[in-house]
Amino acid sequence: MPMRTRWIVALVVGLLLTGCVGCSGDDSASEDGRITLRFQSLAWQQESVDANKELVKEWNATHPGVKVEYVQGSWDSVHDQLLTSFEGGEAPDIIHDASDDLADFAYGGYLADLRDLLPERLKSDIPQRSWETATFGDGIYGVPFLQEPRVLIANATWLKESGVRVPTPEKPWSWGEFRQITDELSDGNGKYGVAWPLKEPVSATLNLSLSTGGQLFHRDANGKVRIRFGEADEVVPRTIHDQVNSDGSASSSTLGSGGSDTLPGFFGGKYAMVPLGFSYRQQIVQQAPKGFDWQVLPAPAGADGLTQGVSPQTLSVAEDSPHQKEAVAFIDFMLQPRNMVRLALGDWMLPTGTQALRDPALHTEENGWATGTALAAHLRSAPAQSVRGYPEWKDKVATPALQEYYSGAIGLGELRERLVEDGNLVLARYQR
Amino acid sequence: MKTGKGARAGQYLALLAYLVFLAFPFLWLLSTAFKPPRELGSLHPTWIPEDPTLANFRQAFDEQPLLDAAFNSLIAALGAAVIAVLIATPMAFVMARHRTRLAKAATGWVVVSQAFPFVLVIIPLFLVLKNLRLINSVPGLIMVYVVWALPFALWMLVGYVRAVPTELEEAAAVDGAGRVRTLVSITAPLLAPGIVATGLFAFISAWNEFFFALVLLKTPEKQTLPVVLTHFLGAEGVADLGPLAAAAFLATLPSLVVFAIIQKRITGGMLAGAVKS
Numbered sequence: 001m002p003m004r005t006r007w008i009v010a011l012v013v014g015l016l017l018t019g020c021v022g023c024s025g026d027d028s029a030s031e032d033g034r035i036t037l038r039f040q041s042l043a044w045q046q047e048s049v050d051a052n053k054e055l056v057k058e059w060n061a062t063h064p065g066v067k068v069e070y071v072q073g074s075w076d077s078v079h080d081q082l083l084t085s086f087e088g089g090e091a092p093d094i095i096h097d098a099s100d101d102l103a104d105f106a107y108g109g110y111l112a113d114l115r116d117l118l119p120e121r122l123k124s125d126i127p128q129r130s131w132e133t134a135t136f137g138d139g140i141y142g143v144p145f146l147q148e149p150r151v152l153i154a155n156a157t158w159l160k161e162s163g164v165r166v167p168t169p170e171k172p173w174s175w176g177e178f179r180q181i182t183d184e185l186s187d188g189n190g191k192y193g194v195a196w197p198l199k200e201p202v203s204a205t206l207n208l209s210l211s212t213g214g215q216l217f218h219r220d221a222n223g224k225v226r227i228r229f230g231e232a233d234e235v236v237p238r239t240i241h242d243q244v245n246s247d248g249s250a251s252s253s254t255l256g257s258g259g260s261d262t263l264p265g266f267f268g269g270k271y272a273m274v275p276l277g278f279s280y281r282q283q284i285v286q287q288a289p290k291g292f293d294w295q296v297l298p299a300p301a302g303a304d305g306l307t308q309g310v311s312p313q314t315l316s317v318a319e320d321s322p323h324q325k326e327a328v329a330f331i332d333f334m335l336q337p338r339n340m341v342r343l344a345l346g347d348w349m350l351p352t353g354t355q356a357l358r359d360p361a362l363h364t365e366e367n368g369w370a371t372g373t374a375l376a377a378h379l380r381s382a383p384a385q386s387v388r389g390y391p392e393w394k395d396k397v398a399t400p401a402l403q404e405y406y407s408g409a410i411g412l413g414e415l416r417e418r419l420v421e422d423g424n425l426v427l428a429r430y431q432r
Numbered sequence: 433m434k435t436g437k438g439a440r441a442g443q444y445l446a447l448l449a450y451l452v453f454l455a456f457p458f459l460w461l462l463s464t465a466f467k468p469p470r471e472l473g474s475l476h477p478t479w480i481p482e483d484p485t486l487a488n489f490r491q492a493f494d495e496q497p498l499l500d501a502a503f504n505s506l507i508a509a510l511g512a513a514v515i516a517v518l519i520a521t522p523m524a525f526v527m528a529r530h531r532t533r534l535a536k537a538a539t540g541w542v543v544v545s546q547a548f549p550f551v552l553v554i555i556p557l558f559l560v561l562k563n564l565r566l567i568n569s570v571p572g573l574i575m576v577y578v579v580w581a582l583p584f585a586l587w588m589l590v591g592y593v594r595a596v597p598t599e600l601e602e603a604a605a606v607d608g609a610g611r612v613r614t615l616v617s618i619t620a621p622l623l624a625p626g627i628v629a630t631g632l633f634a635f636i637s638a639w640n641e642f643f644f645a646l647v648l649l650k651t652p653e654k655q656t657l658p659v660v661l662t663h664f665l666g667a668e669g670v671a672d673l674g675p676l677a678a679a680a681f682l683a684t685l686p687s688l689v690v691f692a693i694i695q696k697r698i699t700g701g702m703l704a705g706a707v708k709s
Contacts, residue, residue, distance in 0.1 A: 044666045074662035084647045088558040268475025287473030
């Protein structure tokens with residue numbers, strides 16, 4: 001064979017070999033007549049990963065006909081990864097995600113409507129207000145199972161020494177009282193009553209505004225959504241703005257920070273309180289200096305009490321899954337009250353199930369569990385998570401507008417104008 | 433022109449500042465990897481951990497299959513580097529030596545192909561690989577990495593080929609060698625430094641790549657290091673910082689070592705043929 005031909009043959013064979021190695025990797029859903037389901041979990045903290053893996057192991061040991069494979073996903077990239085998997089018809093059968101990420105997938109027909117698949121036990125165990133977080137149109141596209149309220153993590157010693165009234169879920173602070181107390185706690189010399197980590201200002205503002213009756217998104221009789229920014233919507237943003245810009249009781253340097261970034265200042269005695277998600281307690285337990293005394297307080301209450309919006313973690317089933325019934329049976333197993341408690345403790349969050357919420361492990365004073373659990377009844381679906389166009393409104397309109405307002409660059413009038421006028425233009429494009 | 437002592441000192445100072453700027457993220461990673469959780473939450477962080485610990489490394493290895501992921505990354509990166517070089521070398525030879533309209537068009541295409549972002553190609557690519565049954569397979573990933581690395585590899589190698597005097601090839605032709613023989617026996621040995629540099633470039637690109645690996649590999653045992661590193665991240669950007677820094681530090685080492693070896697050759701390759709002697 002001439003040299004040139006040998007080279008070409010070698011190259012072609014090499015390329016074919018490369019392709020054929022992959023050809024052997026068949027991943028059919030069944031092997032030996034046994035159904036195989038892929039469960040993509042986003043659990044990431046070790047206790048949570050362990051709890052998920054143990055539950056999968058227990059399922060596999062007791063259900064010989066249906067094998068579940070644990071697949072590790074990541075919160076950081078789940079939306080893009082799922083979108084590609086759905087488009088390519090290769091999505092996992094059981095999908096762990098959050099309710100605020102489901103709208104596109106639900107409306108796009110990628111997720112199974114679970115209404116006729118869910119067992120009665122699970123339907124009745126999870127309250128209607130939680131089901132609403134995963135309801136899009138007429139269908140239910142995920143089972144909400146873990147949720148976290150936003151709470152105030154406070155320096156207990158600082159609060160005690162200042163003599164301010166310490167709030168409880170039964171007698172929370174009002175927003176006005178909160179502002180006044182943060183002012184009292186500040187010394188005007190680098191010590192602040194509160195540090196708001198507002199890297200993602202929209203969800204924090206909207207979720208907390210439910211306490212004052214702020215809805216922002218209003219659906220009319222035709223089913224179309226319009227944005228209105230009324231007095232009830234103003235209370236939370238105005239409080240934060242005034243704390244930063246008028247009272248000097250909130251640090252302006254944390255407005256662009258994530259929750260974790262505020263912890264060193266909190267531990268170092270710069271901030272008396274930090275509003276954070278309930279699950280941040282785990283980081284606080286790990287990182288707090290020895291002897292640092294902290295406590296969990298409810299977020300301030302408004303006209304609607306302690307109500308706040310949440311986007312629970314969900315378990316969904318892919319529309320393309322050929323084994324939807326079995327997938328739902330696995331979800332039902334995962335979310336038995338005892339198992340839901342294990343998952344909640346692993347993630348330092350609250351379960352949605354009413355039976356799981358009664359578990360004594362969630363009512364201990366240690367690490368603020370009891371305070372958080374007392375807030376569970378006040379948690380509602382985050383505003384607008386089912387509104388089409390919300391992600392664009394959030395990224396292009398609301399985030400920059402709120403950031404500018406909180407930093408003092410614009411006033412309330414301009415904030416209202418941008419949220420409403422620019423916002424409605426965005427929504428209109430999605431509702432033609 | 434003679435540079436004054438003050439100006440020279442200023443230059444060195446600027447260079448030092450630039451080096452510190454470049455090294456800062458890596459030094460911070462190194463420092464974080466050895467810090468216990470309580471030091472990570474300190475208001476006044478120190479460069480040198482006050483109470484250094486290996487616990488983050490232990491936890492990283494306990495929680496995630498880092499060795500398996502490193503092995504997958506190694507296979508993907510090596511495969512991509514070898515195949516990219518095998519394909520790019522003869523292509524570069526043709527493009528450098530035959531200055532036809534086709535070669536010019538090919539060069540233009542190489543430049544244009546660099547403009548496509550990942551997100552634009554990922555879904556069509558996913559569907560093509562699915563039809564070839566190459567989803568969730570390291571060979572499928574290697575194929576993607578080869579395609580992704582080829583334009584730059586080709587561009588680098590063309591520079592190296594142009595730096596090889598054509599007289600040597602003409603002499604080989606006079607002695608009766610065909611084009612393939614000339615490439616294999618004359619040009620390729622002279623190109624060795626460039627081929628090594630190009631291969632190592634393809635290796636580093638594949639070693640660090642995240643998005644294709646995330647989308648194309650489904651099962652945990654096939655995932656590569658960059659994908660496994662994201663498992664230390666939670667919702668809303670919360671991270672298990674200590675183990676993440678430890679794992680990221682280990683994942684960075686091979687790239688650093690490889691880059692330390694090739695950095696002179698990479699700049700050489702880019703400049704090759706730039707000036708006519």
